[in-house]
Amino acid sequence: MALHGWSPETALSGARPEVFWTDRPDAPDGAQRLSGKIDADLVIVGGGFTGLWAAIHALTATPGRRVVIVEAGSVGCGASTRNGGMLDASIAHGAENAHRHWPDELDSIVRLGDQNFAELQQCLIDHHIDADYRSVDWLDVATEEWQLEDLAAGIPVLIGTGDSVRMLDADETRARINSPLYIGALLSEGYGGLVDPAKFVWGLTRLVLDLGGLIFEQSPVVDIDELDGRLSVLTETGSVRADRVIVATNAYPSPVRASRRRIIPVYDHVLMTEPLSDEQQASIGWSRWEGIDEAANQFHYTRRTADGRILWGGYDATYHFNSNVDARHEQSTQTHGALAEQFFSTFPQLEGLNFTHRWGGPIGTTSRFTCAWGQRFDNRLAWVGGYTGLGVAASRFGAQVALDLVDGVETERTELEMVRSKPFPFPPEPLRSAVVGITKKSIQRADDRQGRENVWLKFLGRLGIGFDT
Structure with missing residues (x-):
């Protein structure tokens, strides 16, 4: 039962339209303009x-x-x-994506990614960069049965590259992070890290x-x-x-x-909660600080922060005509509202928690x-x-x-x-917007149909073009 007078909308009502990470008094002074x-x-x-x-x-x-x-x-x-602030060791958007595009180079791509990640960690140590770094396991969580099947199907490639991975059932997953929506997960041990970006x-x-x-x-x-x-x-x-x-x-x-x-730029949106109380933290577990992605095409990503908050982002990605990048796109009442609803559907035991920040920004993506x-x-x-x-x-x-x-x-x-090699180019406008729009609707439809792809997504796959949000 929802708390009296509380709703996801009220939880969002006091959120500052600012990026949490940079909204702080200790931000350094800026540099001068070139003259x-x-x-x-x-x-x-x-x-x-x-x-x-x-x-x-x-x-x-x-x-x-x-x-x-x-x-x-x-x-x-x-x-x-x-x-x-979620660090993935892969330099190719995951081993499965690398295997799909460059199977003969997979071992080299994985090794170079691991080397890059190790050198990044060493740079933090050698130069005393305090970025709240934490090495963590990773969970790709499933909310539907077809997602479990997809996660399991990718295990041979991951094991072949030396990753330590295994499937968790619903009880094992909820023992790590307690959500009634999570029915299982792929656990990748020692896979990545968290930072304050x-x-x-x-x-x-x-x-x-x-x-x-x-x-x-x-x-x-x-x-x-x-x-x-x-x-x-x-x-x-x-x-x-x-x-x-x-x-x-x-x-x-x-x-x-x-x-x-x-x-091309696509806009992603993020929410940050206020710090959780001890009781709220105990209600969700998450004592190992895992980085979490959902296994659907339209997915959320989430993590804990050093001061006890939860970051919650993703799901909807928005392209604006002619690859437009503008500060006006960083705030979206519709998208932020949907994210708030989805957060409390995932963690209903956190009803009463408020969001302190909401923001967005463009992600550079290739095909x-x-x-x-x-x-x-x-x-x-x-x-x-x-x-x-x-x-x-x-x-x-x-x-x-x-x-x-x-x-x-x-x-x-x-x-x-x-x-x-170069990725497949995006077409010029107005065809670009049409292609992105059709692809986005097809992705949404695939998630609604237990992951089954329509003719359009299958066609893109044959061209070697990736798709998710």
């Missing part, structure tokens, strides 16, 4: 995880290299601080500056061109001339037109769900992006590949077919 003309060896366009990692790789490999980051807003203001961004920013890099904020790039044998990155108030450029704008508008055909790379200006410029929601760790690998490409260094990373 005038400067020279550099490497310019990085975009100050999110990818841009920061690219600068760190470049400065560490070549001390004294003149590296400049230019960011249109503030460092990390995009997906890098709007996500759930804003503290992570700020720690990497300090590292870039300590290594000698320069960062300019509020400096949107309006053009990149060749001038007297070098590349010129022009902003609204200044310019940088450099030998090499990496463009890492991900979901946000790129100055490189070619990347816009491969990467195969993995990062994509491209080059211009005789390979002196590389663009990178499209992590499709799993970029907190994979962005480190994406940045490393981009740096290899602009430096002309052949590595095991650059030899991967995953890197050398």
